[in-house]
Amino acid sequence: MANQETEISKLGEFGLISHLTKDIKFNNSSTVVGVGDDAAVLDLKDGATLVTTDLLLEGIHFDLRYVPLKHLGYKSAVVNFSDIYAMNGRPRQITVSLGVSSRFTVEHIEELYAGIRKACEIYEVDLVGGDTSASVTGLVISITCIGVADKEKIVLRSGAKPTDLICVSGDLGAAYMGLQLLERENQVAAKAAPDFQPDFAGKEYILERQLKPEARKDIIELLAAEGIIPTSMMDVSDGLSSELLHICKSSDVGCRVFEDRIPIDYQTAVMAEELNMNVVMTAMNGGEDYELLFTVPLADKEKIEKIKGISMIGYITKPELGAAMVTRDGAEIELKAQGWNAF
């Protein structure tokens, strides 16, 4: 611990919470009372309320050897915002619970909180409450996000219909390749001289996609501007294959996506090449992209084409046709679910 760092025991639980939250300003008029009472008070009369929650555990979801705490805080908040956008809503408030072990100092937790607050600032979300606790094991971050939506414009996973177009924003697989890069450099560093510096030149994009992902607020706004309400929508957190299967199951439909339509960035392709990995499989199963996957009626095709950064990757079918990817040579590969299986 560096000299200027402060042990958390100096502040104690209540001291730490008030230290971290003392100068929080609200972005939303619906936020009435924030941190500091038994519960936050919100006034959400302007539409339906959305709630989502994510639990991030050290050793499972992040590795502090190569994830800076500020980035981790930012990402922890953004992944929740992404779930709210995926309902066609706007995030408004979050609560943050932290479990912190004794190897962390006040400055460490400040860094983490700085990232969370930065994300709140950029996405105009209010931090309204939380819980801070000691942990005998690793760092635990649990964030719950409250959002609002026009009730008649909420988009579930269950509304996709045969012939609907399948669309995805941005590109896929970059975050996963960023993680592979970080793990490779970390292994090299472990064996190298103390002054070793990892070389990320030409790989900044995939690194940023892994360390500091963004939620696609812009896409939600562009769709609204074009008057498009998707028939179904999800964010891509576990991987495109897995999310497509969720939509097919919830909507009781099948799907076909085309290998040559999957959007992949140049840096993702280069990294996959270096690691001798199949880049399309990376994009299908990588996860953590936080892009939006959605379906629209065929009639919206021209409107979608007008929006930059959206790819039409396939179409919805009747359920009996199943879910498959059509390869460049016309073969069909059945999609498989991933999800964790760390047990």
Next chain:
Amino acid sequence: MANQETEISKLGEFGLISHLTKDIKFNNSSTVVGVGDDAAVLDLKDGATLVTTDLLLEGIHFDLRYVPLKHLGYKSAVVNFSDIYAMNGRPRQITVSLGVSSRFTVEHIEELYAGIRKACEIYEVDLVGGDTSASVTGLVISITCIGVADKEKIVLRSGAKPTDLICVSGDLGAAYMGLQLLERENQVAAKAAPDFQPDFAGKEYILERQLKPEARKDIIELLAAEGIIPTSMMDVSDGLSSELLHICKSSDVGCRVFEDRIPIDYQTAVMAEELNMNVVMTAMNGGEDYELLFTVPLADKEKIEKIKGISMIGYITKPELGAAMVTRDGAEIELKAQGWNAF
């Protein structure tokens, strides 16, 4: 692992979630969409919205050697409801995030969930979402509760005024004495013959207060029936001393509570005696009582006296008088904050 138990890897993440949540029924008309999409959808137009969150970590907040998983689930939910009642609100929805390590089976998590669902049933709350994750360390439970309240009847910690009466529901220290009992019997069991059975006869009350606490919904309803809106309120989770100091700080007031007015159950007193502990200190600092601590204007004294199960334990003073307990012999002992300090 017994023969009939199921490894979690058999179901996987998505399988486990849908297995646990498949037959959930809603109690509240404000619950529109529950588990199974990116976010839950709530329609909360009937008042202000309350949000509270609690993080429970194995080894810090609970010890699975003597806490049955079903009780743990029940308690995890109830402590959140308690925070909503402490705002003079009604809990409506919860989200549940679990981090589960490989030593747990599907049946274990079912037990935990059964307790959570039992609490939801009794308090008429809907389980609307959550996250389930592998954990490389212990069990992690993060619950967020959404509630509603009439905006003009919300009770914060900050409204106590000099001369207000300080009231507390039920009795204090029992949950802490229940924990001491469990720890003692566990230590005895570790050294005893395999057929050892802990002896809890005559101590059922303190055991239940520790293992299966209830939130004081009844008190909130009784206060409303008498037309009483407290000037400040909190639930007693960290201990009476600590909560009194929170109210004094938030309201910028002082307080006097009287040692001989602190409500203590007979079993609590007997257990303290057995363990050679000061029973009043136990009641002041024990924590986990989940009773309601609140202040009312002096003019409400007669109405309060009509409600069974509420004790008037002192009064609010000007801030310069500080926060103190008046002992039986008239001496004043300054109140001290507790909170965790596991660092």
